[in-house]
Every structure is written in C-alpha cells, then in structure tokens.
Amino acid sequence: MTESLRGKIFSGLIWSAVRVWGNRLGGLLIFFILARLLSPTEFGVYAAVWAILLFLEVFTEQGMADAIVQAPAIAPGQLNAVFLVNFAASLAICGGVVLLAPEIAAWLAMPAIEFPLQVASASIVINALGFCQLALYRRQFQYKWLAMRSLLATLLSGGVGIGLALQGFGVWALIVQYITAAFCNLLLLWIRPLWRPSRSVSWRGFAQLLRFSSKLLFSRVLEAGNARVFELAIGAWLGAAMLGLYSVGSRVHQIVIQLLSSVVLDVGLSGFSRMAGDPLRFTQAYYKAITATTAIAMPIFIILAAVAPEFCVAVFGRQWHASGPILQWLAILGAVQSIQYINGAAITALGRSDKTLIITCAKTAATLAILVNYGHDDLLKLVEAFVYGQLLVSPLGFALGKAQIGFAWRSLFVKVWPYVIAAGAAYWSVWVARQYWVLESVWLRLTLLASLAGTVYSILSITLSFNTFVTTLRNLRHS
Structure with a gap:
C-alpha cells in the first residue's frame, strides 16, 4: 500500500469516525429525549412513514453513489447525467407518494400516516439533489467536511424536533425533524461543492456506471425491502403501538451498526476499490x-x-x-x-x-x-x-x-x-x-x-x- 493511499485511508477512517459518531451519538441523545416525550403510537406512525421513504429513496439513488466511488475515473459529463436522472426520479417518486398516500395508508390499515407521509416525501427530492456531491466527497476521502456537515445537521434538526415535542406536536416533531435534517445536509454539501452541474452530459458514461449500479440497485431494493417490509408488516398486523415498540429496539440496533461498522464500511469501499x-x-x-x-x-x-x-x-x-x-x-x-x-x-x-x-x-x-x-x-x-x-x-x-x-x-x-x-x-x-x-x-x-x-x-x-x-x-x- 502506498504511503499516499495509506494516509488517505487512515485520515478517512478518523474523520469518518468523527462524522458517524458525532452524527449518531448526537442523534442517539436526541432520540433518547424524544422517546421520553412521545408515545409508542406516535413513534409507530413515524416508523411507518420512515420505512416507506427509505425504501423509495433506493429507487432515487439507484446505486449510483457507490458506482461513482468505485469507478477508476469519473468525468463531469457522467456526474451531470447521474444528477439529472436522480432528480427526475425523485420528482416522479415524490409525486407518486403524494397521490397514493391515501391508498398506502388504507392498505396498511394505518390512516394516521397519510398526511405525514405526503409532507415527509419532500425529503426524497431534497436528498436526491445531494447524491452526486456526497459521492464525490467519499471518493476523494473528504470526510472532514462530511463530519462537520453531519454533526451540524443532526444538532439543528434535533433541536427543532425536541422543541416541537415539548410544545405537544406529537408525531409532527419527528416529521419536521426528518425534513430539517435533509435540508441542512443538502445546504452544507453545496456550500463547498466539489462539482457544479453543467450542460455537458455523457449518456455513454452514464451507461458505464449503470452497468455496475443496476446490479447494486436490485440488491439494495431487496435489502431495503427485507427490513422495511418487515417493519410495515408489524404495523399492519399489530398496530402503530407495536411498531413503535419495535422501532425503538430496531433504531438502537441500527445506530450502533452505524457507529461501529459504517466507519470502516464507508472508507473501506473507497480503500478496497483503490x-x-x-x-x-x-x-x-x-x-x-x-x-x-x-x-x-x-x-x-x-x-x-x-x-x-x-x-x-x-x-x-x-x-x-x-x-x-x-x-x-x-x-x-x-x-x-x-x-x-x-x-x-x-x-x-x-x-x-x-x-x-x-x-x-x-x-x-x-x-x-x-x-x-x-x-x-x-x-x-x-x-x-x-x-x-x-x-x-x-x-x-x-x-x-x-x-x-x-x-x-x-x-x-x-x-x-x-x-x-x-x-x-x-x-x-x-x-x-x-x-x-x-x-x-x-x-x-x-x-x-x-x-x-x-x-x-x-x-x-x-x-x-x-x-x-x-x-x-x-x-x-x-x-
């Protein structure tokens, strides 16, 4: 391993740890506070909304972020094409959620999720606007800024969520917190862009990335479905309160996974690829x-x-x-x-x-x-x-x-x-x-x-x- 690559990987590990641990520990503290202020039923409604949006976001991102990180070389035209496709997909999916939310709520026998789901679907578009920028930061081992970005977004959105929960807004404290976090993350990504969109679009280069990402997309869809369908089945069969109880145990499990594994996994893909x-x-x-x-x-x-x-x-x-x-x-x-x-x-x-x-x-x-x-x-x-x-x-x-x-x-x-x-x-x-x-x-x-x-x-x-x-x-x- 060359000294340059060794240094990048080590620095990436340190700052990825700061990013993940700062973000997740801050998020975990906020989660602890909100769990004491809200009921299992309110958490269950949010968990159902969250599960649906996380599953649909896989179709927006399409595995392109990892394709950008893994590619030996990446051109601006490829990034422009990925950006356009991600953005168009996000608009279509967000519109579909808004229109179909009543049917989704009825199908899950959880009418309380209808309006929160429609509002929270805006996060799909917000997140899509940052996919390419985030992938480039990971590709270039720029984890220091990602660490600062995640921590700031977590603290700002957490403060909003706790404030609303104290005022008695119930599940809306969680929904607004979720959207605020997405917006803060996007804003902080574009304050220091590594790439700016242009008119140069390479659909041939996009097709090269698609050959890798298409297989990854199918895998991600199944992976997301594996977890999200299980959560939604609990809500549909046992009700929002039971889903809320499951979501607390599941959320701690997910946060610890991210704290302990995502640091190595995030940098590991970049390092292994090199x-x-x-x-x-x-x-x-x-x-x-x-x-x-x-x-x-x-x-x-x-x-x-x-x-x-x-x-x-x-x-x-x-x-x-x-x-x-x-x-x-x-x-x-x-x-x-x-x-x-x-x-x-x-x-x-x-x-x-x-x-x-x-x-x-x-x-x-x-x-x-x-x-x-x-x-x-x-x-x-x-x-x-x-x-x-x-x-x-x-x-x-x-x-x-x-x-x-x-x-x-x-x-x-x-x-x-x-x-x-x-x-x-x-x-x-x-x-x-x-x-x-x-x-x-x-x-x-x-x-x-x-x-x-x-x-x-x-x-x-x-x-x-x-x-x-x-x-x-x-x-x-x-x-």
Whole structure:
C-alpha cells in the first residue's frame, strides 16, 4: 500500500469516525429525549412513514453513489447525467407518494400516516439533489467536511424536533425533524461543492456506471425491502403501538451498526476499490478489517444484547420495557452483520455486485418465508424468527466472499476466534450475574452488568491470544 493511499485511508477512517459518531451519538441523545416525550403510537406512525421513504429513496439513488466511488475515473459529463436522472426520479417518486398516500395508508390499515407521509416525501427530492456531491466527497476521502456537515445537521434538526415535542406536536416533531435534517445536509454539501452541474452530459458514461449500479440497485431494493417490509408488516398486523415498540429496539440496533461498522464500511469501499488490482494487498486489508471489526464491533453488540432489558428501561423509561427483548435479539444479529458488512464492501469493491445480489436475495427469501409461515399476533416471535432467518443466510455471504477474495478459512479463524469466545463468555457472565444482582436502581444494575461484561471480555480476549491482540492494535494504528 502506498504511503499516499495509506494516509488517505487512515485520515478517512478518523474523520469518518468523527462524522458517524458525532452524527449518531448526537442523534442517539436526541432520540433518547424524544422517546421520553412521545408515545409508542406516535413513534409507530413515524416508523411507518420512515420505512416507506427509505425504501423509495433506493429507487432515487439507484446505486449510483457507490458506482461513482468505485469507478477508476469519473468525468463531469457522467456526474451531470447521474444528477439529472436522480432528480427526475425523485420528482416522479415524490409525486407518486403524494397521490397514493391515501391508498398506502388504507392498505396498511394505518390512516394516521397519510398526511405525514405526503409532507415527509419532500425529503426524497431534497436528498436526491445531494447524491452526486456526497459521492464525490467519499471518493476523494473528504470526510472532514462530511463530519462537520453531519454533526451540524443532526444538532439543528434535533433541536427543532425536541422543541416541537415539548410544545405537544406529537408525531409532527419527528416529521419536521426528518425534513430539517435533509435540508441542512443538502445546504452544507453545496456550500463547498466539489462539482457544479453543467450542460455537458455523457449518456455513454452514464451507461458505464449503470452497468455496475443496476446490479447494486436490485440488491439494495431487496435489502431495503427485507427490513422495511418487515417493519410495515408489524404495523399492519399489530398496530402503530407495536411498531413503535419495535422501532425503538430496531433504531438502537441500527445506530450502533452505524457507529461501529459504517466507519470502516464507508472508507473501506473507497480503500478496497483503490486496491482491487492487487490481490495480495487486497486480501491483507480484508483480514485487517475483519479482525478489527470482530475485536471491537462484535463484542459491543453481544454486550448490548446481554444488558438490553436494563438498557431500554433505564434510557427510554418503563413504558418501553417491551423493547428490551426485541433489542436483545437484534443486537445478536448486529454482531454478525457488523462482520458481514466488511465482507460485502470487499465484494462490491471488486466490482462483483452480482454476488451481493445473491446474498440479498437469500435474505429476502428468508424474511418472506417468516412473514408467510409465522403467526401475526406475537411481536417477539416474529422478531426471533426474523433473526434466525438472517443468521442462517450468513454462511452464504462468506462463501461467496472466499470465492472472490481468495482468503483462507484457517487464517481468518486464527485471527478472530479469541474474540468470539471472549464475547460469548461476557454474555454468559451477565446472564449469571442477573440471577443474583437484584438491585432496585435500574441504572446501577445496567452499569454493573455492562462493566462486568466488558471486564470479562477484555481479560479473556487478551489471555486467549496475546499475540493476536497486539497485532490487531498494530493494524488499527497503521491501517
């Protein structure tokens, strides 16, 4: 790896961490406050709107952002074409949502989402205007400005949301916060543009990007559908309150995924793409990324799963106690997903988006099978079945990764097994301690259990393989 590329990747990791952690930690704090001010039903209405818009936004972006990042070279004419297509698609989709919102609300048996969905659909157009600019910042490792942008947008929109919630605006506090965040992000992207639209349009260059993004688009549609359809099914079958309970557990899971995995994933795609022509360097970078994720992200998810019941009550309040078991299952899934995302980024960087499509198809099939075959009257059973289905598909992703990347199973196992064993022991220690530590203060119980799990993991992971631990620290320092 050249010093220039090494420096860009390391700087990108640092500023991507600032961007993701600043944004998500700020967002998480705001989310905690809003959860205490709003009811599960209000969160459920917003969760349904959010799920629909996130799914539709995939069709607006069309996988072009990653195509721009992955391409060996990108011309202004290609960017102009992508910008025009994204903008036109966003207008069409936004108009369709406004017209069809009554039918969507009736189909989901959630009439309360109709007007909020129509208003919030404006965010589709707002976000589309920034896709190209955001992709260029990622391509050029300009994560410092992205970090500042995300943090500012989070704080400004969060302040608006909390202010409206305190004034009793209910679900509209969340809707206005969502639109405000989209507008702030767009404004801050265009304050310092890396590219400006012009009349030069290269449809041939667009077609080159489309060959990569079309396979990625189909994969993203299925990936988004895999999560969003499950959420909407909960709302339609069990009502807005149950969806609200699920959305709290799910939101914590998603934020932690972004905090722990998106930093490496975001920069990883850019870095892996620059090394795609050198198999040896690529494989070594893959080992480092997988090992670091297994050592850091995976145990945090396992510890979160262990203390999830205490976490939800302490942070959100006792009205959200039913979200604890949901978060518990989703955090276990997150431990595996955090590693899968690195595998997926490596496959995508090699230009094999068709392989990620196969993985996503398998995940979607598992989700559909669960929705068809499991009862619709028990939220926790649905969540458990969803997690089992996703975990059963996991080996396929690594099998396809091995075929494309060429890593050795034994080498990978040697690097990660101490952390897997230590994380399992940490989870078990919390389960045992909970039987004896009957404390009235939920905050004290949460603190003691989390501290116990962290201590067990740290001691055991170092003890099992001191050399692997030292090597991982060295890799993190010199990545």
